[in-house]
Amino acid sequence: MVKRRKQEEIAGILEFAGRTSEDPEFKDWMADHKSRNGGKLRVSKGATGVRVMFSKEADMEFWQDRSNLANGARKAGAA
Numbered sequence: 001m002v003k004r005r006k007q008e009e010i011a012g013i014l015e016f017a018g019r020t021s022e023d024p025e026f027k028d029w030m031a032d033h034k035s036r037n038g039g040k041l042r043v044s045k046g047a048t049g050v051r052v053m054f055s056k057e058a059d060m061e062f063w064q065d066r067s068n069l070a071n072g073a074r075k076a077g078a079a
Contacts, residue, residue, distance in 0.1 A: 008040070008055060009055060010053050010054070010055065011039075011054045011055060011056055011057040011059070011060050012053075012054050012057065012060040013051060013052070013053045013054070014051070014052050014054070014060060014063055014064060014067070015046040015047070015048060015049055015050070015051045015052075016049045016050050016051075016052070016067055017048040017049040018048070018049050019049045019050045020045075020049065020050055021043055021045075021050050023050070025070065026050060029063070029066060030043075033059070033063075038056065038059045038062075039054060039055040039056030039058075039059045040055040041053065041054060041055070041059070
């Protein structure tokens with residue numbers, strides 16, 4: 001018997017430095033993604049933070065924009 005592995009299309013990968021999968025803000029992002037019926041995500045530990053693989057290009061762009069806004073708010077709060 002031959003085992004087959006399912007090959008998934010990956011639109012892209014983003015790594016969120018300084019965040020973990022247990023980060024409350026990241027958990028909110030995951031819950032929002034599920035509520036919007038977003039594409040499939042794979043979450044793993046990256047070199048500098050949590051790494052997310054996306055099956056849809058639109059999801060990846062949305063997460064990138066969200067991350068940029070959050071980082072901008074963090075920097076403004078620190079200044």
